[in-house]
Amino acid sequence: MRSVYAVIVLLIFAGIASAQNDPALSKGEALFNANCAKCHGVKGVGTDKGPPLVHRIYHPNHHADLSFRWAIERGVRAHHWGFGDMPKVEGVKTPEEVELIIRYVRSIQKEAGIF
Numbered sequence: 251m252r253s254v255y256a257v258i259v260l261l262i263f264a265g266i267a268s269a270q271n272d273p274a275l276s277k278g279e280a281l282f283n284a285n286c287a288k289c290h291g292v293k294g295v296g297t298d299k300g301p302p303l304v305h306r307i308y309h310p311n312h313h314a315d316l317s318f319r320w321a322i323e324r325g326v327r328a329h330h331w332g333f334g335d336m337p338k339v340e341g342v343k344t345p346e347e348v349e350l351i352i353r354y355v356r357s358i359q360k361e362a363g364i365f
């Protein structure tokens with residue numbers, strides 16, 4: 251029985267390690283840090299210029315991936331918070347970059363137990 255638990259624990263650690271080494275996630279993190287973190291904070295915790303994205307308001311059922319695409323492409327009018335409008339993000343050029351950022355944000359939301 252004990253060895254079964256040992257195997258389970260090993261599998262969990264292997265899963266965590268591989269997620270951290272996922273090159274797509276590190277690219278997403280780099281893009282996020284370059285384009286979003288000045289307002290949404292490193293690791294999405296928020297700053298005095300923008301809300302945390304690691305927050306239950308931005309749970310995938312409440313803000314689907316499409317709202318991230320639109321936020322980046324068109325900007326956002328302030329409606330949930332008092333930080334003002336979010337300007338569209340010029341530094342993110344391609345749909346692939348948008349996808350990498352969304353994957354990264356979903357991964358840190360998941361890590362924080364949002365979903």
Ligand code: HEC
Nearest residue numbers: 285286289300317318321326328329330331333334336339
């Ligand atoms: C200049 C500051 C700023 C930058 C840079 C910025 N945001 Fe925002 N963002 C905001 C603010 C402020 C809001 C909150 C608007 C509100 O009151 O609902 C917001 C809201 C959002 C929302 C919620 C959209 C909705 O439909 O409610 C998403 C998603 C988002 N940002 C993603 C991003 C991503 C991804 C990046 C980087 C590519 C980014 N933001 C860069 C300031 C910023």
